[in-house]
Amino acid sequence: MKISEVELFDIDSISAAERLSGLQLDRNAFVLCTAGSITIAFDDKEFTLHPGDIYIYPAFSKKAVRSSSPNFQGFGGAADFELVLKALEAVSHTQHLARIRTQPHVSLTAEQFGRITRMVDLVRQRRNEASVFAERIALALIQILLFELMDAYVANTPSDAAVQSRADTVFVRFLSVLSQNFRKQREVSFYASEMNLTPRYFATIIREKSGMSPGGWIARFVIAEAKTLLANPDNSVKEVSNRLNFPNQSFFGRYFRQNTGLTPGQYRKSLML
Numbered sequence: 001m002k003i004s005e006v007e008l009f010d011i012d013s014i015s016a017a018e019r020l021s022g023l024q025l026d027r028n029a030f031v032l033c034t035a036g037s038i039t040i041a042f043d044d045k046e047f048t049l050h051p052g053d054i055y056i057y058p059a060f061s062k063k064a065v066r067s068s069s070p071n072f073q074g075f076g077g078a079a080d081f082e083l084v085l086k087a088l089e090a091v092s093h094t095q096h097l098a099r100i101r102t103q104p105h106v107s108l109t110a111e112q113f114g115r116i117t118r119m120v121d122l123v124r125q126r127r128n129e130a131s132v133f134a135e136r137i138a139l140a141l142i143q144i145l146l147f148e149l150m151d152a153y154v155a156n157t158p159s160d161a162a163v164q165s166r167a168d169t170v171f172v173r174f175l176s177v178l179s180q181n182f183r184k185q186r187e188v189s190f191y192a193s194e195m196n197l198t199p200r201y202f203a204t205i206i207r208e209k210s211g212m213s214p215g216g217w218i219a220r221f222v223i224a225e226a227k228t229l230l231a232n233p234d235n236s237v238k239e240v241s242n243r244l245n246f247p248n249q250s251f252f253g254r255y256f257r258q259n260t261g262l263t264p265g266q267y268r269k270s271l272m273l
Contacts, residue, residue, distance in 0.1 A: 006079045006142045008120055013038075013072040017065040020057075020076065028100075029057040029078040030149060032108075032116065036072035040065055040105075047105040049074075052113050056153060058101045058210075075120060079146060099157060101209070102168055106156040116152065119145040170195055170202070171209040175217070182221040184245050188214045219259045226256055230268055237264045 011019050011031070016038060023029050031038065033049040040047050040055050041064040049055055057063055057078075108116070123145060126138040177194050185191070191214055192202035206214045222244060229240040241252035256264050 006077065006146075008075065008077045008123060010073075010075050012074075013068040013070050016068050016072065016074075020063050020065055023057065023063060023078050027057075027078040027080055029063075029076060031055045031057075031074055031076045032113075033072070033074045034117075035074070036069035038065065038068040038072050038074065042104060049105065050107075052110070053105065053107050054116075054149075054152070056100050056104045056149075058104065077120075077145075077149075099172070100153070101171065103157055106153055108152055108156065112148075112152040112155070116145070116148050119148055167205050167209050170197070170205050174202075174206060174214070178217060178221055182218060183225065183243070186218050186222060188218070191218075223256065223259050226252075226264070227267065230264055231271060233268075240264065 009019060013036070020029070020031065020040075031040070031049065032054045033051055035051055038049050040049070042058075046066055047055055119141060123138055123141045126134050126141060173195060174191055177191060181190070188203065189199050192199040195202055197205070203214050206212070206217065210217070226240060226244060229235050229243060230237070235243075237253070238249045241249045244252065246252035246255065253263055256262070256267070260267060262270065
C-alpha cells in the first residue's frame with residue numbers, strides 16, 4: 001500500500017461536481033456531508049445527503065452530482081478498487097461490494113461521524129509532517145480509516161436490504177460467488193452456469209449493471225490477490241502462481257502483465273520505490 005493509493009479532499013458547492021466527476025473509474029470513493037445538502041445520481045435513482053450522511057461511489061460506475069445547496073460542505077476520499085476489496089475480504093464482507101451498488105447511501109451515528117472525521121484529521125496531519133515515521137504512520141491511519149468507513153457502512157446497512165431488479169440480483173450473486181471462487185475459477189462460463197444463464201446473456205447483464213465485463217471483474221479479484229501475495233517477500237512467484245491455481249509460473253506471469261502492464265518481478269520492484 002502506498003500513500004498515492006488513497007486521496008482525501010474537501011469539497012463544497014462550487015467544487016463538488018468537478019471534483020467528484022474527475023475521479024478515476026477504477027476507484028471506490030466516498031462523500032461525507034458536513035453541512036447543507038448534495039444530491040447524487042446513480043443509475044435511475046437519486047440520493048440526497050444531509051449532514052452526517054455518507055455516500056459510497058462504487059468502482060466502475062458513472063458518477064454524477066445533480067445539485068447541491070449553496071452552503072454545502074463536506075469531504076471525500078478515493079481508494080483503489082483493489083485496496084477496498086482486500087479490506088473487505090479481510091473481514092469476510094466482500095459481498096458488500098455488491099450491496100454498495102444497490103444501497104450506496106447511509107446515515108452515520110454521531111459516534112461514527114466523530115470517529116471518521118477524527119481519523120481524516122489525523123491522516124491529514126501526518127501527511128503534512130516531515131518526521132522519519134510520518135509516512136508509515138499515515139499509511140497505518142489510512143488503513144484504519146478504510147476499516148472505519150466500511151464498518152460504519154456495514155453497521156448501517158440491513159443485511160436483507162432489497163435489490164430492485166433481476167439484473168441487480170444476478171450482479172449481487174455474481175460478486176458473492178466470485179469472491180469465493182476466483183482463486184480456482186477464472187472462466188466466465190463457470191459463473192454463468194452458477195447463475196443458470198447463458199454466458200452471452202450473463203455477460204450482457206454484468207456489463208449493463210457495472211460497465212465492465214465478467215472477465216474484467218474476475219481479473220480484478222485475481223490481480224488484487226496476486227498483488228497482496230507478491231507484496232510478501234516470503235512468497236516466491238511460483239508459490240503465488242500455485243496458490244492462484246495457474247497451470248504454471250509462465251502462464252501466471254503473462255496473465256499478470258496483461259492486466260497490470262508489469263511482470264510480477266517488476267511489480268515487486270515498484271513496491272520498493
